[in-house]
Amino acid sequence: MIGAKTAYHDYGEWTPEGFRVGRTVDPFTGKPNPLFFPADAGLLAVAEKAALDLKLAPVKTALGERTPRVVTGVIVTGDAFVASPAKKDALRKEFKADATEMEGAAVAQICWQRRVPCLILRSLSDSAGAKALENVLLFEKSAAQNAALLVTSIVRRLEVQTRLTSESRADAVLGRPAPELEGRWHPRGLVEVGADEHHK
Numbered sequence: 592m593i594g595a596k597t598a599y600h601d602y603g604e605w606t607p608e609g610f611r612v613g614r615t616v617d618p619f620t621g622k623p624n625p626l627f628f629p630a631d632a633g634l635l636a637v638a639e640k641a642a643l644d645l646k647l648a649p650v651k652t653a654l655g656e657r658t659p660r661v662v663t664g665v666i667v668t669g670d671a672f673v674a675s676p677a678k679k680d681a682l683r684k685e686f687k688a689d690a691t692e693m694e695g696a697a698v699a700q701i702c703w704q705r706r707v708p709c710l711i712l713r714s715l716s717d718s719a720g721a722k723a724l725e726n727v728l729l730f731e732k733s734a735a736q737n738a739a740l741l742v743t744s745i746v747r748r749l750e751v752q753t754r755l756t757s758e759s760r761a762d763a764v765l766g767r768p769a770p771e772l773e774g775r776w777h778p779r780g781l782v783e784v785g786a787d788e789h790h791k
Contacts, residue, residue: 592690593638594666594711596627597699600682600691601669612685617704627665628699631708634745637752638710639663641744650733659737664689666711668696674723682719691719714738 603613614623642661649658667688673679682688695711702709716734717726 592666592713592715593635593642593661593663594630594690594695594699594713595635595663596629597666597668597695597711598627598686599669599696600667600686600688601671615700619704624700624703628696628703628709630710634708634710635663637748638712638741638745641741641748645741645744647737647740648733650730659733661741662689666690666692666695666713668692668694672723673719674717674721676720679719690715712738712741714741 599615600612602615603611605611612626614626616622617624645661647659647661649656665686665688667682667686667690669691670693672693673682673691679691682691690713692713695713699709699711701707714734714737716730717723
């Protein structure tokens with residue numbers, strides 16, 4: 592799961608009417624943080640592009656073999672492990688959540704407050720349903736391997752972007768024309784030259 596945005600689902604206050612979700616406060620400014628912390632647009636674009644070329648190994652399930660997918664969605668964070676269809680449905684209804692976990696929003700909050708580009712990635716080992724605890728044990732290894740594949744692919748793309756950006760800046764300073772490359776850095780991101788088989 593590539594997190595387009597991330598939020599706490601259990602931060603707030605209990606009122607006579609029930610639990611009310613609240614927003615954290617930036618201790619550096621004293622102002623409320625957003626309810627949802629958005630992913631950095633540049634990192635999000637790189638991750639989604641990397642996911643297109645990713646080949647994940649199939650996993651064995653009770654219903655047969657299944658190939659995992661990388662999708663972009665909403666991630667919510669809480670202090671409790673969710674293994675409840677009712678809670679899962681409630682999170683989906685209230686937050687439009689696609690995944691729930693226990694760390695992401697804390698990282699996103701600190702990055703937001705310190706103006707550090709951030710992207711939350713989660714490789715899911717369970718569906719937060721009644722068999723979540725059982726599924727974690729079955730799929731945690733493959734989930735970790737898949738996460739490593741995605742992160743490695745993202746890092747490689749970022750390395751290419753950094754190199755192309757550095758070369759373009761040097762060319763501009765020295766007044767040299769940019770060399771012909773397989774890809775070129777553009778203000779909107781890395782623009783690749785050539786056909787993309789995934790869009791044929």
